[in-house]
Amino acid sequence: MADSDITILGETVSLGESKTINMEIARLHTMNKLKVPIIVERATEDGPVVLFCAGLHGDEINGTEIVRQLIVRKINKPKRGTIICMPVINIFGFINKSREFPDGRDLNRVFPGSQRGSLAGRFAWHLLHEIIPHIDYCVDFHAGGASRFNAPQIRIVPNNPELRALADVFNAPFTLYSKNIAGSFRNACGRLGVKVLLFEGGKSLDLNPVVTREGVKGAKRFLAHLDMLNPKKNAKPAPVPSVYIERSVWIRASYSGLLQNLTSVGKLVEKGDVIALITDPFGKSEHALKAPHRGYIINGNDAPIVYQGDAVFHITSKLEE
Structure with missing residues (x-):
């Protein structure tokens, strides 16, 4: 629950106000300023503070599009409380179409950071000290890396009933327990x-x-649960409950070659199903890649070429009963 005023980077936002605050931690090597917009929307009635953020990895732009749509469709204008949107956190990586910061570090591995550390570390430190102290709830949007396509899923730590309840509310097609x-x-x-x-x-x-x-x-379902959804918007219930995943394993390529994908991400496959072919480019060999057991394919490799040992599919190995 926020105070009547929220102050971020020296800028105060009162109840009923909207403001975009630009976060400037460093400049490009050309000396050009680089701003990370923090879009704050506050209702006249106090309530929870929710952060929707994306782009911790600069090349994961599908999350950026989700947060952008929340803004464009005015879903970020709350009935009560405060919604903060950060569509692109790693603006450096976004510009370079790169996962990492210019210093080569993965921003999502340097928290809590340091005020006098590396560029990524300084950025992490400012996020935790300037923004996170105001936040009650956060939905952090990501995408798969290295040509690997993730089925839409929520990830939560195990043995946390409150997060489990929130995941039920969000109700993505899959929910994966991960530490x-x-x-x-x-x-x-x-x-x-x-x-x-x-x-x-x-x-x-x-x-x-x-x-x-x-x-x-x-x-939208998440905001409706918190009684924050803009009354002009509707949150439709999901058609089926989320599939909860306790364990999953990678299926790896036994051969190098061209990958011919024969299944789709999100599909339930049976043991022995041929889910891909790995062929040589000269028409002399063709190797079937089979499902080792019954399970849902929650990630698939879209790369046209794979090497022996490459991760090709992520398949569930134990579902919550």
């Missing part, structure tokens, strides 16, 4: 008492309308 990673944004926020849902969907440097729709619909 926090040291140095991650999710881990740092959790330590500060912020309730975080991590959304994964799509792949890097790609926009997928199905993933975008799932992200937007889930965000």
Whole structure:
């Protein structure tokens, strides 16, 4: 629950106000200013503070599109409380179409950062000290990397009933139990008492309308649950409950070659199903890649060429009963 005023980077936003605050931590090597917009929308009635953010990895632009749609469609104008949107956190990586910061570091592995550390570390430090202290809930949008396409899914830490209830509300097609990673944004926020849902969907440097729709619909259900959704908007219930995943494993390529994908992400496959072919480019060999057991394909490699040992599919190995 926010105070009557919120102050971020020296700028105060009162109840009923809207303001875009530009976060400037460093300049480009050309000395050009680089601003990270923080879009704050506050209702006249106090209430929870929700952060919708994306682009911790600069090449994961599907999350940016989800947050952009929340803004354009005015879903970010709350009935009560405060909604803060940051469509692109790693603006450096976004410009360069790169996952990392210019210093080569993964921003999502350097939290809590340092005020006098590396560029990524300084950025992480300012996020945690200037923005996160105001936040009650956060939905952090990501996409798969290295040509790997994620089915729309929410990730939460296990054994947390409150996060489980929020994941039920968001109701992505899949919900995956995963432990926090040291140095991650999710881990740092959790330590500060912020309730975080991590959304994964799509792949890097790609926009997928199905993933975008799932992200937007889930965000609307999330806000409706908190009694924050703009009364002009409707939150439709999901047609089926989310599939909860306790464990999953990677299916790896046994051969190098051209990858001929024969299945779709999100599909339930049976043990022994041929889910891909790996062929040589000269028409002499063709190797079938089979499902090792029954499960849902929650991630698929869209790369046209794979090497022996490359991760090709992520398949569920144990579902919550």
